[in-house]
Amino acid sequence: MKPTILIKTTLAVLFFHQISFSQEVKKETTSTEPKYTIENCVNHFDLNKATKTKVGYQYWFADKNFTQENTLKMSIVEPGKSTHAPHHHPEEEFFYILEGTAEFFLEGKTVTAGPNTSFYCPPNAEHGISNAGKTDLKYLVIKKDLK
The missing domain is CATH 1.20.5 (Single alpha-helices involved in coiled-coils or other helix-helix interfaces)
Structure with a gap:
């Protein structure tokens, strides 16, 4: 050459x-990585900023676009309803009951409990949660985002 x-x-x-x-x-x-500040790391619930669903409301305190790998959502579900039918996904999930009475379904069995109760759902387990009471059910959902 x-x-x-x-x-x-x-x-x-x-x-x-x-x-x-x-x-x-x-x-x-x-x-587009978020810049974390005290102002955006503190989130107060505001029903006006919640998303209306068919069964109540959902409010994201922290979603996968903001956090490194975890999400925190509050669901408010009307009496006798649930956000969706029992399902499964690869992420583990925690539910924490704030108000009302919840029926938790896990792999064919159910338990009913009230405030200050947590439910753990392992990865890929069939699960669901519904309002078994006469008032709104308010609970937190904590989940790791697998990205």
Whole structure:
């Protein structure tokens, strides 16, 4: 190969690598990672900011777009209803009852409990939660996001 062709080829390869590197740096500097501050790390429940569902409301204290890997949601479910039918997913999940009476379904069995009770659902286990009382059921859902 002639020296001028070798030099031109080498320069072209270096130029291509420089473009690729600058695009990678640009991607890193324009990341959408949240900036954590005391203001956005403290979240007070506001029913006006809650999402209306078919059975009540849900309010995300922290979702997968904000946290590193965990989510925290409060569900408010009307008497006699549930957010969805029993289901399963690869993430483990915790439920913590704040108000009302919940019926927790896990792998074919159920238990009914009230405030200050937690329910744990292991990964891939069929589970569900419903309002078994005469007042709104209010509970927290804590889940690790598998991304």
